Amino acid sequence: MDDLPTYPKKRLSIIIEAPFLNRLLDLLDGLDVPGYSALPLLAGRGNSGSWRRDSLSSDAGRMVQVLVVLDEKRVAAVLKEVKRVLDRQMGIVTIGDVQVLRPEHF
Template sequence: MQQHDAKRVAIIIEAIMESRLRQALETAGVTGYSVLPVLGGSGRSGAWSRDDTFTRGGGMVQVICIVRPDRLDELLDAAFSVVDSHIGVVTISDCKVLRAERF
């Protein structure tokens, strides 16, 4: 089966910012993504848990997008328009997809 190069972008952001991030991505032409709850973690502000939602505004979510390499900069510009002024982490990794026409 033929494999095609793609980029996987994972964005961890405060749950209250999810709709703003999704809107920015859709405006940039990103038509597919998955949203997952983040159960907890540790970072610059220390350890936290999703159970600590009172002080964390509902916790964190991870938004995962897979795009063609030539669409990466547009996706990152959209993501950073939201993430840059809020708590968030953006990672990029290479991946392979089987049905390139879907990305």
């Protein structure tokens, strides 16, 4: 990648129960987050033990991951609002450094 310029950004990974996905996406839209991707999760393990999507009978236990890439200066404001949603239900947020090729998209 020495000859290809990249630009630093932050990636938020937000894992929540599927029934709360629309609430989170509406929140991100309201904050003018430049983009996100929502992915279904197939299985996992956490404080409550292991789970698998195919063994759940309703959406209540199904989990989704929302990935957001944005400028570091926006992270604190977005996290403050995301935390308000997560304070009322199960959720995990991780923050990481990423490099992008087209900074104007974020």
